[in-house]
Amino acid sequence: MNNTLKTLSALLVLLFCTISGHNQTITPASINIERDGIELKGKLYLSEGAGYMPTVILLPGFPDNETDVLGLGNKLCQSGFNTLTFNYSGTL
Numbered sequence: 001m002n003n004t005l006k007t008l009s010a011l012l013v014l015l016f017c018t019i020s021g022h023n024q025t026i027t028p029a030s031i032n033i034e035r036d037g038i039e040l041k042g043k044l045y046l047s048e049g050a051g052y053m054p055t056v057i058l059l060p061g062f063p064d065n066e067t068d069v070l071g072l073g074n075k076l077c078q079s080g081f082n083t084l085t086f087n088y089s090g091t092l
Helices: 002-020 069-078
Strands: 029-035 038-045 055-057 082-086
Touching: 029 082, 038 069, 069 082
Parallel strands: 055 082
Antiparallel strands: 029 038, 038 082
């Protein structure tokens, strides 16, 4: 049941992004997060718009990935969500 709920949630996010997204590519800002002397490298996709924008922390599920997994960072950003993704501790 838990895996079914996770899969359904991911599919709903993808559907939402496909319906409401634009066809432009967002260039993310490179960020560094320092944690206990370890530097975590990440990307921040900032959505354009007035006022406060919700922020999603996108965790790709596997380490050492510097690409936009399934294009979700870009699609979420186009849909009005700031999106933060980063490599896990102990990876490049």
